[in-house]
Amino acid sequence: MGRVSILKRVSLWSFTILALMFIFLPSTYLLVISFEPSELERIPRSFSDFSLKWYVQLFHQERLPGAIRQSVAVGLLTAGITSFLSLLSGMAYRRLRKKSYFLGLVIFPIFVPGIIGALSLSVFFKLVHIPSSMYTVVLGHVLYALPYAAIVTLVSFSGLKEGFIEAARDLGASGFRAFRDIILPLTRGGIIGAALFGFLLSLNEFIRAYFLSGYQETLSIYMFGQMKGGADPSIYALAGLILSVSIFLVLLALIYYSFIRHSSRSFA
Amino acid sequence: MKPKDRILFLIQLLPPALFVIILGVLPLVLIAIWSFWEPTTYWIRPQLTIAAYEKFITLERHVTFLKTLRVSVTVTFLALIIGYPIAYFIRKIVSERYRNVLLFVFIIPFFLSYIVRVFSLRLILGRYGAINNFLTWTGFVSEPIEGLLFCEVAVHIGLLSSYLPFMIFPIVLSIERVGESTIEASRDLGATFLHTLIRVIIPLTKPGIFAGCIFVFVSSLGSTVEWDLLGGVGEFATPQMLESLMTALKFPSAFAISTLILALTMGALVLGFKFARIGELFETLE
Numbered sequence: 001m002g003r004v005s006i007l008k009r010v011s012l013w014s015f016t017i018l019a020l021m022f023i024f025l026p027s028t029y030l031l032v033i034s035f036e037p038s039e040l041e042r043i044p045r046s047f048s049d050f051s052l053k054w055y056v057q058l059f060h061q062e063r064l065p066g067a068i069r070q071s072v073a074v075g076l077l078t079a080g081i082t083s084f085l086s087l088l089s090g091m092a093y094r095r096l097r098k099k100s101y102f103l104g105l106v107i108f109p110i111f112v113p114g115i116i117g118a119l120s121l122s123v124f125f126k127l128v129h130i131p132s133s134m135y136t137v138v139l140g141h142v143l144y145a146l147p148y149a150a151i152v153t154l155v156s157f158s159g160l161k162e163g164f165i166e167a168a169r170d171l172g173a174s175g176f177r178a179f180r181d182i183i184l185p186l187t188r189g190g191i192i193g194a195a196l197f198g199f200l201l202s203l204n205e206f207i208r209a210y211f212l213s214g215y216q217e218t219l220s221i222y223m224f225g226q227m228k229g230g231a232d233p234s235i236y237a238l239a240g241l242i243l244s245v246s247i248f249l250v251l252l253a254l255i256y257y258s259f260i261r262h263s264s265r266s267f268a
Numbered sequence: 269m270k271p272k273d274r275i276l277f278l279i280q281l282l283p284p285a286l287f288v289i290i291l292g293v294l295p296l297v298l299i300a301i302w303s304f305w306e307p308t309t310y311w312i313r314p315q316l317t318i319a320a321y322e323k324f325i326t327l328e329r330h331v332t333f334l335k336t337l338r339v340s341v342t343v344t345f346l347a348l349i350i351g352y353p354i355a356y357f358i359r360k361i362v363s364e365r366y367r368n369v370l371l372f373v374f375i376i377p378f379f380l381s382y383i384v385r386v387f388s389l390r391l392i393l394g395r396y397g398a399i400n401n402f403l404t405w406t407g408f409v410s411e412p413i414e415g416l417l418f419c420e421v422a423v424h425i426g427l428l429s430s431y432l433p434f435m436i437f438p439i440v441l442s443i444e445r446v447g448e449s450t451i452e453a454s455r456d457l458g459a460t461f462l463h464t465l466i467r468v469i470i471p472l473t474k475p476g477i478f479a480g481c482i483f484v485f486v487s488s489l490g491s492t493v494e495w496d497l498l499g500g501v502g503e504f505a506t507p508q509m510l511e512s513l514m515t516a517l518k519f520p521s522a523f524a525i526s527t528l529i530l531a532l533t534m535g536a537l538v539l540g541f542k543f544a545r546i547g548e549l550f551e552t553l554e
Contacts (some may be wrong), residue, residue: 012357030388092281113490120295204381
C-alpha cells in the first residue's frame with residue numbers, strides 16, 4: 001500500500017467522491033427542496049424559510065393512507081416469507097452436495113429483467129386463476145428479494161462451523177435444540193438482514209407491484225402516478241418522507257450489526 | 269443420511285427451490301413457448317406460428333428494441349469505466365476502515381426508492397433545475413439550457429446513477445481474490461502499473477467484470493422508470509412497448525419481445541459462466 005503515490009491517492013479519492021455525489025446529491029437536493037414553502041423548485045432562501053407545509057398537505061391526500069397501509073402490509077409479509085425461505089436455504093445448503101446448482105437457482109431471479117419477471121408472473125397468475133391482490137404482489141416481491149436475502153443468510157451460515165453442531169449433538173442435544181441454541185443465535189444477523197432486505201426492497205419496488213397489484217395500489221404506484229401527472233410540490237414531501245424512512249431503517253440496521261459484531265467477537 | 273434426516277433435509281430444501289422454480293423459472297418458460305402460439309381475441313391458443321416474430325420486424329418494433337439495446341450497452345460501458353477504478357480503489361488502496369465505510373455508502377442506494385432517485389434527477393437537469401440555476405447564477409449562460417431533461421442523455425444519466433453500484437460490488441469481490449503477492453511479483457519483474465493492470469489484474473478480475481456488466485446490462489434493459497420520468501415525449505423503449513402491448517391484449521407479440529430479451533440475457537449468462545467463470549465469485553459461500 002505504501003507504494004501508491006499521493007497523487008494517485010488524491011485523484012482516486014476525488015473520483016470516488018464525485019461518483020458518490022452523482023449518486024446521492026439529487027436525492028439530497030430533493031429532500032431540501034421539499035421544505036421550500038413556495039411552489040418553486042428551489043432551496044429555501046433562508047433557514048427560517050424551512051417549512052413542513054407540503055408534509056402537512058400529505059394528510060389531505062385521500063388515496064395516500066390506503067397506499068401506505070398496503071405497502072407496509074406487503075413489506076412486512078415479504079420480509080417474513082423472505083427471511084423464512086432464506087433460513088431454510090441456509091439450513092439445506094450446509095448439507096447439499098452440489099451446492100452450486102442450488103445457489104445458481106436461488107440467485108437466478110437477479111438476472112431476469114424486472115419488467116420480464118413482472119409480466120411473466122402476472123400472466124402466470126392469470127393462467128392459474130389467482131386474481132391480482134396484495135398476495136400476488138407479495139409473491140412477486142419475495143422472488144425479487146430472495147436472491148439478495150439468501151446471499152446474506154448464506155454468508156452468515158458460512159461462519160457456522162459444523163463442529164459446533166456436532167459438539168452440541170454429542171452432548172445430547174436434540175436436532176431442534178441444536179438448531180435453537182446454536183444455529184439460530186449464530187446466524188441471527190443473516191436472518192434479520194434477510195428480513196430487512198425483504199422489507200426495504202418491497203417498500204421501494206415499483207414495476208412488479210404495478211403489474212401484480214389489484215385494485216389497491218402500493219405507495220410506489222401512487223407516487224409514480226403523482227410524478228407522471230405533474231402534481232404539486234407535496235410529491236417532494238412524499239418522496240422525502242419515503243427516503244427518510246428507508247435511510248432510518250438502514251442506519252438502525254448498521255447500529256445493530258456493529259453491535260452484534262462486537263458481541264460475537266468475544267465468542268469466536 | 270437417516271430417513272428422518274432425509275425428510276428434514278427435503279423440508280428445508282424444497283420450499284425455497286420450488287418457490288423459485290415455480291414462480292421464477294416456469295413463467296419464463298411458458299412465455300417463451302406462448303410466443304409461438306396464435307392470438308385469439310382475448311388470449312392465445314396452441315397453434316404454432318412465428319407471426320409474433322414476423323411482426324417484430326414488419327411493424328418495425330426492432331427499431332425500438334435496438335435503441336434500448338444501444339442505450340443499455342452504452343450505460344454498461346460507462347458504468348464499467350467509472351466503476352472499475354472505484355472498485356480497485358476501495359479494495360486495494362484505501363485503508364480497511366475507510367473501505368468498510370465506502371462499501372456501506374455504495375450499498376445505501378440499493379435500499380432507497382429507485383423511482384424517487386430517478387425523479388430527483390429532474391430537479392437537477394430541468395429548466396429550473398440545479399444545473400441551470402448554477403449556470404445562470406455564475407453567468408455562464410444567460411438563458412437556461414433546455415436540452416438536459418426529457419431526452420436520451422437524461423435517460424443515460426438516470427440509468428447510470430441507478431446501476432453504478434451494481435457494477436462496483438462484483439468487481440470488488442473479484443479484486444479481493446487477486447493476491448497482493450501476484451501484483452508484487454509482476455512489479456518485481458519490472459512491469460509498470462499499467463502493464464500489471466492490463467496483463468495481470470484485469471484478466472484475473474474477469475469474473476467480476478462480467479458479472480457487473482451483466483447486472484447493469486440486464487437491469488438497464490428492463491428499466492421502465494428512467495424512460496418514463498426522464499425520457500422525452502414519445503421517447504419509447506422496449507419496456508413501454510411491452511406495457512402497451514400487454515394493455516392492448518397483444519400477448520404473443522409481448523411474449524416474443526420478452527423472449528428475445530430473455531435469450532440475450534441467458535446468452536450473456538452462459539458466456540459469463542463458461543468463459544469468465546462468474547461462479548468463482550460465489551466460491552466463498554461453498
